[in-house]
Amino acid sequence: MSINRRQLMTGVASGLAVSALPSLAHAADWPTKPVRIIVPYAAGGSADAVSRIFGQRLSQRIGQPVVVENRPGAGTIVGTDYASKQPPDGHTLVFSASGLPILPSSNKNFKLDLNKDLTPISEVVRGGFVVVSNPSMPFRTLPEMIAYAKRNPGKLSYGAAGLGTSVQLTGEYLKALTGTFMLCIPYAGSAPALAAVLSNEVNLFIDPVNTIKPHVESGRLVGLVQTSKQRSPSLPQVPTSAEVGMPNFDVTYWMGFHAPGGMAPDLARTISGHFAAIAQEPETRDRLIGMGFEIAGTTPEAFGKLVNDDQKRWAKLIQDAKLSFN
Structure with a gap:
């Protein structure tokens, strides 16, 4: 069987096009x-x-x-x-x-x-995250905290484990939802921010349940709200945001x-x-x-x-x- 020049060039071009495609690894490999x-x-x-x-x-x-x-x-x-x-x-x-x-x-x-x-x-x-406060603060629930913040704009501060982190933005989201102003104090990680709220260097702190749990259970911190849809089995005594009337605070x-x-x-x-x-x-x-x-x-x-x-x-x-x- 003879192959003319056009057929030959078409075959070569097709081969080059196939060889140029990236070789993807698949599940079988x-x-x-x-x-x-x-x-x-x-x-x-x-x-x-x-x-x-x-x-x-x-x-x-x-x-x-x-x-x-x-x-x-x-x-x-x-x-x-x-x-x-x-x-x-x-x-x-x-x-x-x-x-x-x-x-x-x-x-x-x-x-x-x-x-x-x-x-x-x-x-x-x-x-979910947990918003906690130092027990010296004059509130025990999130609605009470919001009311206090509105009466005292700029007086409350919260510690964050660094700038641009999910915990800092959770605090900013809370401010946006409630129309309050609280000062963000960034720290070089969760541990120093936790130490700051325990000593009342800052008034509030936001962090995952596993970090917060022992300090809420010991009474050294007050659990105000959990940001998840359901209460964590590890911290069942702290209500969710929906339970305190803030269903949009779901982070x-x-x-x-x-x-x-x-x-x-x-x-x-x-x-x-x-x-x-x-x-x-x-x-x-x-x-x-x-x-x-x-x-x-x-x-x-x-x-x-x-x-x-x-x-x-x-x-x-x-x-x-x-x-x-x-």
């Missing part, structure tokens, strides 16, 4: 080597602990080592940026938390597009995992399925609930929507409140 989980936080904190719990079980499920690699720095930018530049073949994952969708609006050094440079895998745990923090952008959807769903199954294992559930978390375990699509919704909400708040962090 994964894993072929050890998997890394990049944690953009220092070792020893809750992010590190959650990553190691899931990493250990993932390793047992897939028959490959899973190595947790801490790469802190620049408010999680160092580790997240590094992970985004790795091949999207499932052998590099990155721990992410509810501060991630704040970064595009709060930090000029964050250059990633969350929809293009990262692939959502799964939200694995979540929880949760979350932890999960992303992968580099461009991952094949079937591979993302496979890895997500492993994380969801791990989250439901009785031993894992008990450990995570004991740490004060609620169990999640979502699909890539649901996790991606959560991140996008959070990014829009915090961007609007930062713009409306004219907040500056740099």
Whole structure:
């Protein structure tokens, strides 16, 4: 059979076009080597602990080592940026938390597009914040605190674990919803901010349940409200925002995992399925609930929507409140 010149050139061009397409790793090809989980936080904190719990079980499920690699720095930018530049073949994952969708609006050094440079895998745990006060303050409920703040504009202060963090923006959101003015005092982390409210250096503090619990139970802090839809089993004596008449003050923090952008959807769903199954294992559930978390375990699509919704909400708040962090 003869082939004319036009047919030959068409075949060559088609071959070149196919070879130019990126080679995506799919679920059937994964894993072929050890998997890394990049944690953009220092070792020893809750992010590190959650990553190691899931990493250990993932390793047992897939028959490959899973190595947790801490790469802190620049408010999680160092580790997240590094992970985004790795091949999207499932052998590099990155721990992410509810501060991630704040970064595009709060930090000029964050250059990633969350929809293009990262692939959502799964939200694995979540929880609400608790607003607490020093017991020397003349209020014991959130409505009483709001009334006091309106009578004394600028007199109340709240401690935040850094500028541009989810806890700071939760405080700003509370101010916006209630029409009150409270001074934000940023600290270099949760521990010094907690110490400040315990000593009444600041009047209020906002942090996850697991940090707050022992101090509310001992009476050293007063629990005013939980920002989740349901009361945490770890702190059942503190009402939710809906119970005190503020259903819009619904703010949760979350932890999960992303992968580099461009991952094949079937591979993302496979890895997500492993994380969801791990989250439901009785031993894992008990450990995570004991740490004060609620169990999640979502699909890539649901996790991606959560991140996008959070990014829009915090961007609007930062713009409306004219907040500056740099």
